[in-house]
Amino acid sequence: MTTTRPDLAAAMLACMGEKDVCLLQRHGITAVGDTVEQATIRALNFNMLVAQQLAGAEQ
Secondary structure (H helix, E strand, O other): OOOOOHHHHHHHHHHHOOOOEEEEOOOEEEEOOOOHHHHHHHHHHHHHHHHHHHHHHOO
Protein backbone atom coordinates (compact mmCIF):
# COMPACT_ATOMS: atom_id res chain seq x y z
CA MET A 1 0.00 0.00 0.00
CA THR A 2 1.26 3.46 -0.81
CA THR A 3 0.71 6.19 1.74
CA THR A 4 -1.11 9.04 0.04
CA ARG A 5 -1.40 11.32 3.06
CA PRO A 6 1.72 13.48 3.38
CA ASP A 7 1.24 13.94 7.14
CA LEU A 8 1.20 10.18 7.78
CA ALA A 9 4.13 9.58 5.45
CA ALA A 10 6.18 12.31 7.16
CA ALA A 11 5.46 10.91 10.62
CA MET A 12 6.40 7.37 9.55
CA LEU A 13 9.63 8.51 7.88
CA ALA A 14 10.55 10.55 10.96
CA CYS A 15 10.10 7.47 13.16
CA MET A 16 12.06 5.25 10.77
CA GLY A 17 15.02 7.61 10.57
CA GLU A 18 17.71 6.07 8.36
CA LYS A 19 16.08 2.61 8.35
CA ASP A 20 14.67 1.11 5.14
CA VAL A 21 12.26 -1.37 6.76
CA CYS A 22 10.17 -1.13 9.90
CA LEU A 23 8.21 -3.90 11.68
CA LEU A 24 4.96 -2.54 13.09
CA GLN A 25 3.42 -4.47 15.97
CA ARG A 26 0.04 -5.92 14.91
CA HIS A 27 0.28 -4.22 11.49
CA GLY A 28 3.08 -5.76 9.44
CA ILE A 29 6.00 -4.00 7.82
CA THR A 30 6.71 -0.74 6.09
CA ALA A 31 9.48 -0.59 3.50
CA VAL A 32 10.77 2.49 1.72
CA GLY A 33 12.89 2.98 -1.37
CA ASP A 34 13.67 5.37 -4.17
CA THR A 35 11.24 3.37 -6.33
CA VAL A 36 8.32 1.04 -5.72
CA GLU A 37 10.48 -1.78 -7.02
CA GLN A 38 13.26 -1.04 -4.52
CA ALA A 39 10.80 -0.89 -1.61
CA THR A 40 9.25 -4.18 -2.76
CA ILE A 41 12.64 -5.92 -2.91
CA ARG A 42 13.46 -4.66 0.58
CA ALA A 43 10.14 -5.95 1.89
CA LEU A 44 10.68 -9.36 0.28
CA ASN A 45 14.24 -9.59 1.62
CA PHE A 46 13.03 -8.69 5.10
CA ASN A 47 10.32 -11.36 4.87
CA MET A 48 12.90 -13.99 3.88
CA LEU A 49 15.17 -12.96 6.75
CA VAL A 50 12.32 -13.26 9.26
CA ALA A 51 11.38 -16.69 7.88
CA GLN A 52 14.99 -17.86 8.32
CA GLN A 53 15.09 -16.52 11.89
CA LEU A 54 11.84 -18.26 12.78
CA ALA A 55 13.01 -21.53 11.22
CA GLY A 56 16.22 -21.35 13.25
CA ALA A 57 14.31 -20.63 16.45
CA GLU A 58 12.15 -23.73 15.98
CA GLN A 59 15.17 -26.05 16.01
